[in-house]
Amino acid sequence: MNVFLLELRNTWKSVFKWTVILGIISFLMLAFFPSMQTESMKELAGAKLEGVSPELLAALGLSKMMDFTIITNYYGYVLQYMTLAVMVFAAQLSVSSLVKEETDGTIEFLYSKPISRSAIFVQKLITNLVSFISMLLVLAVIAIVGYVSFSEYTLGESIKEVSILYGAILYIGIIFMSVGTLLSSIMKTSKGPSGVAIGIVFFTFVIGITGILNNNLSFLSNLSPMDWIKTNKLMTEGILTKEWIIGIVTIIVSTIAAHEIYKRKDLLA
Amino acid sequence: MEAIRIQNLKKYYGKHLGIEDVTFSVNEGEIFGFVGPNGAGKSTTIRILLNFIFPDAGKASVLGKDAVKDSTAIKSFTGYVPSDVRFYGDMTAGEHLAVCSRFYKKSNDEETERLCQLFGLDRTKKFSELSMGNKKKLAVICALSIKPKVLILDEPTNGLDPMVQRQLFSELKSQAASGTTILLSSHNLGEVQEYCNRVAFIKKGTILSVTDLSEKLRQSKIITIWGGEDEHFPEQFQLLEQSDNKRIFRYEGDSKQLLTIMQSFDCNDFTIENESLQERFLELYEREEKL
Structure with a gap:
């Protein structure tokens, strides 16, 4: 597990920074929840939602019935925007993972050691997964503490609700990571991994919104993992079978393709 | 092996x-x-x-x-x-x-x-x-x-x-x-x-x-000769460069025999040096450039 440890050592600072920032935002948002439960806020939110068209509400992941005095409705709504940031992180982590060392030239250090490219690939993948899961675990724990502190949910109820939300984020995060890894294996230089990562995430986000706003293009929602986990739908319908199939096929195909490309890739000086 | x-x-x-x-x-x-x-x-x-x-x-x-x-x-x-x-x-x-x-x-x-x-x-x-x-x-x-x-x-x-x-x-x-x-x-x-x-x-x-390098290059000599335009040089003398009355040869052979050959030449002056890798390198690369 040499490459795993080396990779962990080289990425933990970035993972730590993202986790701290997102953790603080998450906790502050949850701390704001008790003020949502006042009558005046309830009326204000209701009035605002009444004035918005159903299509736009759907695009924003809301419904007219949305009751923000329920913490999962409130936190789930906030979380969908945090999820965008988490997905950018996941995609960036994976887009950088293979090509960055090639651009920096540090990969020669590994390539000159008795370890196969497949082993390097797998260990880098595991590192990304471990980093991502660690981040989500910390964020989930913060959310559970927030639920227990700022709502009437018990610890058991909080764990159950937060697990559904973060479990779904983990699933779509792995999809973005697999696509990011595929791009990383194809790319010739790591210049601008953040741009590529933001591009992947926002592209799928925008086509999801397009699918909601235009009935003729509703099939596009199937290609937008962010749409699969909008809180309302997630808590009522869960992730649909077709969404599992699309996601798992994407993960498998992207990962296998990335591995095959990486194994045969010339290391350009 | x-x-x-x-x-x-x-x-x-x-x-x-x-x-x-x-x-x-x-x-x-x-x-x-x-x-x-x-x-x-x-x-x-x-x-x-x-x-x-x-x-x-x-x-x-x-x-x-x-x-x-x-x-x-x-x-x-x-x-x-x-x-x-x-x-x-x-x-x-x-x-x-x-x-x-x-x-x-x-x-x-x-x-x-x-x-x-x-x-x-x-x-x-x-x-x-x-x-x-x-x-x-x-x-x-x-x-x-x-x-x-x-x-x-x-x-x-x-x-x-x-x-x-x-x-x-x-x-x-x-x-x-x-x-x-x-x-x-x-x-x-x-x-x-x-x-x-x-x-x-x-x-x-x-x-x-x-x-x-352990044999061939160490046996190889670079001979620079001034004058002696009418002389006929033996086959072991490989002409590398020629300008005015100066000619540079490579000689790969017995050193004693070389001295005997040189004594028989009618030339103004000559030098004999061991060939360096630098000369071999330059000769090879310049020859390729000409080709």
Whole structure:
């Protein structure tokens, strides 16, 4: 597990920074929840939602019935925007993972050691997964503490609700990571991994919104993992079978393709 | 026995030529020089040997193991010093050495310690804080600490001061004496001539010549003759250059016989020198330019 440890050592600072920032935002948002439960806020939110068209509400992941005095409705709504940031992180982590060392030239250090490219690939993948899961675990724990502190949910109820939300984020995060890894294996230089990562995430986000706003293009929602986990739908319908199939096929195909490309890739000086 | 065998190796980077039909071999325990101008194909050949890149055609093997199929096995007994050392910037030299040793089954702490003492490497400094010379020292220690059977060095003396260069070559000679095969790519013809048994000259991706430095070059003389325009020179005299009343020849043959021949010439003046690798190099490359 040499490459795993080396990779962990080289990425933990970035993972730590993202986790701290997102953790603080998450906790502050949850701390704001008790003020949502006042009558005046309830009326204000209701009035605002009444004035918005159903299509736009759907695009924003809301419904007219949305009751923000329920913490999962409130936190789930906030979380969908945090999820965008988490997905950018996941995609960036994976887009950088293979090509960055090639651009920096540090990969020669590994390539000159008795370890196969497949082993390097797998260990880098595991590192990304471990980093991502660690981040989500910390964020989930913060959310559970927030639920227990700022709502009437018990610890058991909080764990159950937060697990559904973060479990779904983990699933779509792995999809973005697999696509990011595929791009990383194809790319010739790591210049601008953040741009590529933001591009992947926002592209799928925008086509999801397009699918909601235009009935003729509703099939596009199937290609937008962010749409699969909008809180309302997630808590009522869960992730649909077709969404599992699309996601798992994407993960498998992207990962296998990335591995095959990486194994045969010339290391350009 | 051949330790490194390269047969008809070919590599193009898109439309650009990397190497074309490169063939040579390196014997076990030999220090083999690999010489050529920038972009000639030295690094491409080495990178194929180490499976950093894949050949378009041809084969390369190290101790009988295929460079593509058995690359992991090759790296278990091969040390490599890159021309441009790019390791992890925020890791110390000591951490690099520790990571390096974890890739190999046998622990080589004693050897690492000996080499650090020999080259005077400060292991506490981060890689990004090391000078170019110290970065090279670190790469050399990483490569030697595994007690390799084969050592591949790509311009190893770049950035090293003359003292360390001497230590490095003394160490390489002792490694070769104990059976390590060394492939040394270099621009420094002096060091190649002094330490290598044989040398391959490469230009524009093609091997021009493989020369045995231990015999042929040492027997080879460069003769400069002024005057004697009417003289008929024997076949052993290979004309290299001619200008006004001066002619430069290469002579490969018996020295006593050469003196006898020279005594019989009617010329104004002459000099006899041992041929240096530099002259061989320039002659080969200029001849190719004319072609």
